Amino acid sequence: MDLANFSIQLLNSVQYGLLLFLLAAGLTLIFGIMGVVNLAHGSFYMLGAYLAYAFTGAWGSLALAVVAGTALSIALGWLLEKILFKHFYHRSHLDQVLLTFGLIYIFEELRSMLWGDDVHSVGIPAWLDWSIKLTETLSYPAYRLFMLAICSALALGLWLLISKTKLGMKIRAGAFNSDMAQAMGVNIVRLHALVFAMGVALAALAGMLIAPLSSVYPYMGSQVLIMCFVVVVIGGIGSVRGALTAALLVGLVDTFGKVLLPQFASMLVYVLMALVLLYKPEGLFKQ
Amino acid sequence: MTTRRLVLTRSAALLGAASSGLLLPAHAQSNKIRIGLMLPYTGTFAQLGQACDNGFRMALEEKGNKLGGRDIEYFKVDDESEPSKGVENASKLVQRDKVDVLVGTVHSGVQMGIHKVARETGVLCIIPNAGMHAATRALCAPNVFRTSFTNSQPTLALGKAMMAKGHKKAVWITWKYAAGDEAGEGFKDGYLAAGGTIVKELGLPFPNVEFQALLTEIASIKPDAVACFFSGGGAAKFIRDYAAAGLKGKIPLYGSGFLTEGLLDDELAPAAQGIMTTLHYSTSLATKRNDAFRLAYAKAFKMQPDVYAVQGYDAGQLLLQGAAAVKGDLSNKKALYSAMEAAVIDSPRGQWTMSKAHNPVQDMYLREVKGKENIVLGVAAKALSDSGAGCKLG
Numbered sequence: 155m156d157l158a159n160f161s162i163q164l165l166n167s168v169q170y171g172l173l174l175f176l177l178a179a180g181l182t183l184i185f186g187i188m189g190v191v192n193l194a195h196g197s198f199y200m201l202g203a204y205l206a207y208a209f210t211g212a213w214g215s216l217a218l219a220v221v222a223g224t225a226l227s228i229a230l231g232w233l234l235e236k237i238l239f240k241h242f243y244h245r246s247h248l249d250q251v252l253l254t255f256g257l258i259y260i261f262e263e264l265r266s267m268l269w270g271d272d273v274h275s276v277g278i279p280a281w282l283d284w285s286i287k288l289t290e291t292l293s294y295p296a297y298r299l300f301m302l303a304i305c306s307a308l309a310l311g312l313w314l315l316i317s318k319t320k321l322g323m324k325i326r327a328g329a330f331n332s333d334m335a336q337a338m339g340v341n342i343v344r345l346h347a348l349v350f351a352m353g354v355a356l357a358a359l360a361g362m363l364i365a366p367l368s369s370v371y372p373y374m375g376s377q378v379l380i381m382c383f384v385v386v387v388i389g390g391i392g393s394v395r396g397a398l399t400a401a402l403l404v405g406l407v408d409t410f411g412k413v414l415l416p417q418f419a420s421m422l423v424y425v426l427m428a429l430v431l432l433y434k435p436e437g438l439f440k441q
Numbered sequence: 442m443t444t445r446r447l448v449l450t451r452s453a454a455l456l457g458a459a460s461s462g463l464l465l466p467a468h469a470q471s472n473k474i475r476i477g478l479m480l481p482y483t484g485t486f487a488q489l490g491q492a493c494d495n496g497f498r499m500a501l502e503e504k505g506n507k508l509g510g511r512d513i514e515y516f517k518v519d520d521e522s523e524p525s526k527g528v529e530n531a532s533k534l535v536q537r538d539k540v541d542v543l544v545g546t547v548h549s550g551v552q553m554g555i556h557k558v559a560r561e562t563g564v565l566c567i568i569p570n571a572g573m574h575a576a577t578r579a580l581c582a583p584n585v586f587r588t589s590f591t592n593s594q595p596t597l598a599l600g601k602a603m604m605a606k607g608h609k610k611a612v613w614i615t616w617k618y619a620a621g622d623e624a625g626e627g628f629k630d631g632y633l634a635a636g637g638t639i640v641k642e643l644g645l646p647f648p649n650v651e652f653q654a655l656l657t658e659i660a661s662i663k664p665d666a667v668a669c670f671f672s673g674g675g676a677a678k679f680i681r682d683y684a685a686a687g688l689k690g691k692i693p694l695y696g697s698g699f700l701t702e703g704l705l706d707d708e709l710a711p712a713a714q715g716i717m718t719t720l721h722y723s724t725s726l727a728t729k730r731n732d733a734f735r736l737a738y739a740k741a742f743k744m745q746p747d748v749y750a751v752q753g754y755d756a757g758q759l760l761l762q763g764a765a766a767v768k769g770d771l772s773n774k775k776a777l778y779s780a781m782e783a784a785v786i787d788s789p790r791g792q793w794t795m796s797k798a799h800n801p802v803q804d805m806y807l808r809e810v811k812g813k814e815n816i817v818l819g820v821a822a823k824a825l826s827d828s829g830a831g832c833k834l835g
Contacts, residue, residue: 159661166653271487273674275681275708285687292660293687298653367682368650371674372485377648409654412645420617420646 155413158289163409169298171405172305176360177378178385178397179312180353186329186392187349188243191250194257195382196375198354202227202361203370204265207274210365216279220362224355231354235347243346262372271372276365301363308359309398316394325349329392384423388430390437399438473514474764474771477534479545479555480569482519485673486547488703490520493569493753495742497544500757502741508761509769516540520551527554535564541771542567544756547749549573549592549620559585565771569756570749574623577800579831583778586799588755588786590721591827592620593627595697598719598805598822599668600631603695608666610640611695612659615670616647624670624697632668640664650678656686667692672699677709684712693717698808698815703747705813713810719822721803722748722790723815734789746789755788755801762786782835793824797835802826 155163181195202223209219238257242250277283278297285293316322327335328345336342361375368374385404389396404423411422430438478497480490498515506513516538518530531554534540542565545555552571559566559582566585568576572592576585603611613628615621621644629639641662643655659667667688671679676699683689689712698720701713724735724745734754738746746754759781766780767773782795793803807821 155661159657162657163654166657170651170653271483271485273677273704275677275706277708285685287687289660291663291688291691292657293685295685297685367678367685369674369677369681374674377650408651412643412654413658416642416644419644420649 162288162292162294163413164406165294165302167405167409168402169302169305169405170409171402172302172309173360173364174378174381174385174404175309175398175401176305176363177357178382178389178401179309179394180356181382182386182389182392182394182397183325183329183349184353185386187325187332188239188346190239190242191247191254192353193251193254193379194261195254195353195357196377196379197258197261198227198231198357198375199361199378200265200373200375201230201261202358203276203365203368203374204269204274204361205358206362206365207276207370208269210276216276216362216366220359223362224359227358228351228355230358231351232347234354235350239350240343240346258376261375265372274370276370278366295367297366301367304363308356312394313398321348381423384427386437388427388437390434390439393437393439396437396439473512474508474542474769475514475516475538475540476760477516477518477538477540477543477545479518479520479530479534479543479551481522481547481551482517484522486522489547489570489749492747492749493544493547493756495738496746496750496753496755497569497757499738499741499750500754500761503737504761507769508764508771509767511764511769520546520548522546522548522551524548524550524554527551528557529554531555531558535562541565542760544569544753544760546571552576556580556582556585563774565774565777567756567759569753572623573619574827577796577798577827577832578829581798581829581832581834583834584774586759586781586795588759588801589752590803591627591800592623593630594800594803594825594827595699595719595721595805596624596627596668596670597631597827598807598825599628599695599697600633600635600637602717602719602807602821603632603666603668604635604637606666606693608637608664608693608695610638610665612641612643612662612664612667613639613669614643614655614659614667616649616675617644618647621647621670628668628670648675650675652679652682653686656682656688659692660686660688664692666695668695669700670697672697672702673704676700677704680704680709680713680716690715695719698723698748698806701808701810701815705810705815707813710810710813716810717818718808718810718815719805720748720808720815721793721801721805722751723806723808723817725808725814725816726790726806727817728789728791730787730791731789748790751789755786755790755793758786758788759784796826796829798827798829798832799834800827800829 184192205223206219210216282297282300284296287293324340385400389400407422407426412419482490520530544567547570549571556576563584568587570589572590694716696718698718700718762784763777763781767777786793791804793801796802802824804820805822805825807818808815809818
């Protein structure tokens with residue numbers, strides 16, 4: 155593997171890793187702060203992708219679709235938290251798994267009723283529909299670079315939010331010890347709703363951004379869900395920094411594994427997880 | 442106490458049996474031929490299942506809905522493409538509904554379940570799609586017939602076509618799962634026999650669609666051509682990514698026909714132009730037989746047929762021929778099976794016959810994506826047969 159090829163693969167890893175991060179960040183926050191195992195997280199990703207498909211179809215603009223889709227998913231997250239999830243914070247994990255497993259089916263059925271079972275594609279916006287020529291045979295799609303930029307910005311924003319702002323402090327306090335945080339005057343009820351809505355919106359946003367690259371298809375959420383859990387487990391439950399590190403690590407292992415050890419590609423990520431669990435049972439960054 | 446409970450449960454069981462018809466005399470099942478359709482009517486493969494169903498019914502409808510003079514009755518089970526329920530669903534049709542013939546299915550995993558039941562009970566089974574090798578190879582059975590393909594059959598025809606274009610070094614890429622591996626086996630056999638070299642085999646877990654790393658690898662290898670097996674949503678994404686990575690137009694892309702089947706919409710078509718595939722059918726096939734079929738199908742179902750509809754249609758044609766030979770007496774298995782083995786099917790895809798292992802011996806067409814259609818360029822392999830390795834029939 156020459157240097158040029160290596161650098162391109164590195165770029166691929168980072169880009170894949172950041173997308174995973176976007177997905178896993180919401181999952182780890184919800185898991186860490188509310189203690190909810192949310193199997194339906196992948197469904198929000200799927201819904202995001204379908205919203206992007208529906209809205210770009212109606213308005214012809216992906217940017218507009220992303221804005222509307224994000225607003226809608228925040229509202230959906232808020233509503234779900236108020237109606238369902240807040241009753242499950244103190245229930246056993248099994249109850250939560252049953253609830254969120256059921257939600258997967260409900261969302262898939264809704265998707266089937268609204269948009270059918272077909273595979274759809276979403277067009278790349280015209281101003282991003284070009285490629286940068288890297289080598290004689292390989293070009294890099296501008297949209298992928300654009301996504302790289304957006305994901306980096308979001309990761310940075312999330313990091314700033316959590317580590318530098320007052321809200322972030324409350325979130326961290328809530329993840330560390332929610333009873334104590336409440337005793338110190340943090341409105342934990344509102345905080346929970348906020349974090350949940352944010353988690354849903356991040357997953358949906360990831361779905362909307364990937365829609366033009368991937369196709370939009372039924373059960374697309376279930377596929378990414380497993381990878382999300384791997385990232386959360388490696389990174390340490392509840393840790394956003396851990397999720398970022400783990401996502402990038404998984405991106406690297408997955409990308410280079412596929413190319414260098416194609417026979418073992420499908421298990422390398424899980425080997426990584428097993429190794430991390432062996433030496434750091436609570437993940438790389440336990441909160 | 443125990444005896445009273447026993448009496449209670451037994452009489453309850455008796456009641457249940459009576460109400461479900463188990464205790465009625467066998468002749469009450471009328472003189473109709475009972476056809477079980479076990480196909481996916483919901484889920485990802487719902488459209489494929491419906492197409493097989495449509496095709497099958499259409500074939501029988503054309504002959505007045507009679508098999509060898511006898512009336513027919515349908516029993517439907519939605520298999521949901523759920524392998525874990527395969528045996529259970531197939532048993533339902535065979536044990537409860539007492540079907541004379543089981544037609545199904547699309548998904549290879551579910552087919553394993555059907556196949557098990559077919560081998561154990563000896564019920565006549567016609568496979569309208571699933572291409573898993575075992576059904577017409579090591580685990581072939583006298584009562585199991587296939588009207589579609591084996592997973593390696595379409596890709597087996599690729600090699601010659603690629604070499605004819607001077608593509609001597611190729612990269613093979615697919616999902617690492619049974620169907621992908623079997624398609625890979627077909628490609629390898631055909632391409633190596635034609636004198637080509639496979640410089641690298643790439644794969645990713647099913648149904649992972651993060652192709653970028655592998656496309657980068659392909660670009661750095663710079664093979665003469667790339668051959669692949671993907672289908673459904675993953676195929677659409679592969680086609681898009683291949684074009685977006687700048688490989689389209691530089692390194693020709695070949696594949697099994699399922700790469701482009703049913704996917705060429707306004708969004709995807711531009712990225713798919715020029716892709717060459719091999720398959721046993723194309724809607725664009727310009728024959729009188731196909732035109733007539735398309736017209737009739739469109740009239741009956743208000744949509745265009747696809748390869749799955751043709752396979753279902755041929756399942757119906759095969760059964761018609763078999764039943765005609767035994768005048769509707771499907772219990773005369775020996776005569777029925779030899780008639781089906783000897784059948785020549787006048788299919789919209791072109792005429793085909795049964796191999797000894799009960800898989801179609803059929804022409805594979807070389808097709809190129811132009812506009813929103815798979816245009817037939819010619820026959821890539823005439824009367825192509827699956828090896829049937831390990832099958833002791835015939």
